Amino acid sequence: MTEAQARTTANVVLATAVIGAAYYILTTPPLRRKVWQVARSWAAGPLAAWTATEIRRAWDGSGPSAAHLAPPAGSGATRPPSARTASPGVRHG
Numbered sequence: 001m002t003e004a005q006a007r008t009t010a011n012v013v014l015a016t017a018v019i020g021a022a023y024y025i026l027t028t029p030p031l032r033r034k035v036w037q038v039a040r041s042w043a044a045g046p047l048a049a050w051t052a053t054e055i056r057r058a059w060d061g062s063g064p065s066a067a068h069l070a071p072p073a074g075s076g077a078t079r080p081p082s083a084r085t086a087s088p089g090v091r092h093g
Contacts, residue, residue: 001009025031 025035
């Protein structure tokens, strides 16, 4: 048996086991209720925390906008060249 055949056989066996387990869980009411309960608690806890973390990471990775680079009004400092050409609140790049 080649490695490709072994992988294909393993994938078929795993897929059959997953389909069989899903069928058994869906046709057994107590198990179906337990799986639904676990799925809801996972969605409310770890999934929500992971989503919030990823949103924060994406926000931080997006970089500052031209409006954030502008010095406070009346400080006497000049705006950076990129901020002079950009409209306030518009992100370029």
